[in-house]
Amino acid sequence: MNFERKKIGEILVEMGALTPAEVKLVLERMPATGNRFGETAIGEGLIGEDLLVQVLGRQFQLECLDTRSFILNPELMASLPAGLPMQYRFLPVERRADGLVIAVADPTDVAGLDNL
Secondary structure (H helix, E strand, O other): OOOOOOOHHHHHHHHOOOOHHHHHHHHHHHHHHOOOHHHHHHHOOOOOHHHHHHHHHHHHOOOOOOOOOOOOOHHHHHOOOOOHHHHHOEEEEEEEOOEEEEEEOOOOOHHHHHHO
16 A cells, blocks of 8 residues: 655645745755654644644644643652653653553654654
């Protein structure tokens, strides 16, 4: 099966958050900034971080966790090897019979997720 994710710019246009011209502007500025699309769009003042989080969640078909209202379970955190969450930039959310539910800082970090 050939699975291809929609690009962030496409999703933002579908949502009405950016125009095609703004997407083109971001794409043109990316080489100069050395940043990814979302970081460049934020730097240009076109979108905010909250919107980028929503779009990445939509792109990767993941739920978004509002870390401002999330309460970390200290027992769950203590059950993990020291430093592991910092190394792989994740928060343990819930332990289930089939594994651990985590929130990741960057769903595009496939190598980090594979290592985890």
